[in-house]
Every structure is written in C-alpha cells, then in structure tokens.
Amino acid sequence: MQIDRRAFFANAAAGLGTAWLSANWPGALAASVHARAAALPGASPKLEFLSPAEATEISAIAARIIPSDGSPGATEAGAVYFIDRALMTFAADQQPLFRNGLLEAQTQLRAMFADAQRFSDASPQQQDQFLTSLDDSSGPAGRPNRASKSTSSFFEGIRAGTIAAFLIDPESEYAGNPSGVGWQLIGREPAHTFHPPFGFYDKDYPGWAPAAAGTSK
Numbered sequence: 001m002q003i004d005r006r007a008f009f010a011n012a013a014a015g016l017g018t019a020w021l022s023a024n025w026p027g028a029l030a031a032s033v034h035a036r037a038a039a040l041p042g043a044s045p046k047l048e049f050l051s052p053a054e055a056t057e058i059s060a061i062a063a064r065i066i067p068s069d070g071s072p073g074a075t076e077a078g079a080v081y082f083i084d085r086a087l088m089t090f091a092a093d094q095q096p097l098f099r100n101g102l103l104e105a106q107t108q109l110r111a112m113f114a115d116a117q118r119f120s121d122a123s124p125q126q127q128d129q130f131l132t133s134l135d136d137s138s139g140p141a142g143r144p145n146r147a148s149k150s151t152s153s154f155f156e157g158i159r160a161g162t163i164a165a166f167l168i169d170p171e172s173e174y175a176g177n178p179s180g181v182g183w184q185l186i187g188r189e190p191a192h193t194f195h196p197p198f199g200f201y202d203k204d205y206p207g208w209a210p211a212a213a214g215t216s217k
Contacts, residue, residue, distance in 0.1 A: 013190055016119030032168035034085045039078030049087040049095065054102055055080050060120040061155075062162040064127050074162045082165035084159065101154025105134065108151060131155065 038045030040081055062074035062083075074080075087095050109119055109130050116122035122130065134155040 001085055019036040024090045027086070028164055028168060031082045031089065033166060035078030035080075035082035035165050037078075038081035039076060045081055047081075047084050050080070050084045050098075054099070055084065057102055057106070057119050058083060058098075058158060060127070061131065061158050062133055062165075064124070064161045066166055074166060077162075077166045079162045079165040083161040086161055091157075091161075097150070097157055101150055101157070105151045105154060108133075175194055 022112070039041060050058065059075065059080040062079040066074040066079070068075055083098075087098060106118060109116055109122065112130055112133070113122055113126050116126055119127060119130070140141055
C-alpha cells in the first residue's frame with residue numbers, strides 16, 4: 001500500500017508534540033546542525049554513543065521510516081547522527097532503551113526471519129514487515145512475534161529522532177535542515193505570512209514583514 005509522502009510528514013510533524021519540541025528545542029537544533037554536517041559528502045563524522053554496528057542498524061531502520069525514494073530521506077538528513085548526538089545530550093536518559101531495545105529487536109527479527117541475522121541484512125519487504133510488527137499494538141495477547149513494550153518504545157524513539165532530524169526548522173539561526181526539504185514536502189511556507197491587523201505585541205515579531213498588496217489571505 002502506497003502512503004502519501006506529504007500527508008505522512010504533515011502527520012509526523014504534528015505527532016512530535018509541542019511539549020516535546022519546546023522542552024528539547026535547543027538540543028534538537030544543535031543535534032540537527034551536527035547531523036547535517038556529518039551527512040555531507042566527504043565528511044568523516046565520529047560516533048559519540050552508538051557503536052559502528054549499532055549505527056548501521058539504526059541507520060537502516062531510519063532509512064525505512066523515511067526512504068530516499070526519489071527525494072532525500074533519513075540518510076541524507078543524517079538521522080543516525082542526530083540520534084547519536086541526542087543520546088549524548090538532551091536524550092541521554094534514553095541510552096538504555098536504545099542499546100537494549102536494539103538487542104531485543106534483533107532477537108525478534110531472527111525469530112521472524114531465520115535468514116536475517118540483522119535488520120540491515122533483511123530484504124526491504126522483511127524490514128517493513130518487521131517494523132510494522134513493532135508498530136502494531138493490536139491483536140490478541142501472546143500472538144507470535146508481537147512486539148514487546150520495550151521494542152515498541154525503542155522503535156518509537158527511532159521514529160521520533162528520525163522525524164525530528166528530517167523536519168527540523170530550516171529557518172533556525174543554527175542553520176539546521178538548510179535545504180528545507182522536509183518542510184517543502186509538507187507545504188510549509190519558509191517565511192512569515194502574517195496579515196494585519198495585529199496587536200502591538202505582534203508588530204516587532206522577528207521575521208515579520210507586511211504582506212504585499214493583493215496577497216490573498
């Protein structure tokens with residue numbers, strides 16, 4: 001089943017939650033800058049928390065969440081480096097979840113597909129089927145290969161980090177997501193488009209400029 005990419009990102013942006021974004025915004029912006037630089041051609045980034053083997057697996061998972069299917073995806077956004085930096089900064093409390101969750105997820109993967117020792121070894125179809133199982137909380141208790149609470153939380157952590165890395169605001173003074181590809185996909189306008197009348201507290205808002213005459217409201 002094909003998923004509308006634009007609709008997916010619009011829902012994903014909303015799903016991150018304003019409370020989470022507000023609480024972690026400075027750290028997320030800094031992690032985005034780090035990730036974008038790490039993903040540039042010719043860069044030689046160093047991992048800070050994840051081992052190379054762990055990074056390979058998390059990168060493979062992120063690449064299925066936001067594939068590079070004709071437009072940049074999680075790989076080009078440096079999602080694995082965003083997650084790695086987050087786990088050393090504002091999301092340091094999630095370190096056990098990621099490390100232990102990955103080990104448990106790999107065990108569940110092998111139980112589901114005997115020919116795949118690691119997520120990165122599985123076929124795209126197997127990867128998608130496995131991630132769907134981690135994301136599926138419905139069904140009878142004890143069904144085979146049903147995701148445990150810890151692996152579901154692990155998957156949600158990767159999904160949140162991947163989406164944040166991809167959609168971080170391109171207008172940031174820290175220059176995260178400089179191309180703005182994520183916001184382009186959801187149709188976000190890069191500039192403020194306020195229209196008068198305003199209260200006195202609006203007129204000096206950073207980035208505000210009067211709309212051009214004739215601009216539709």
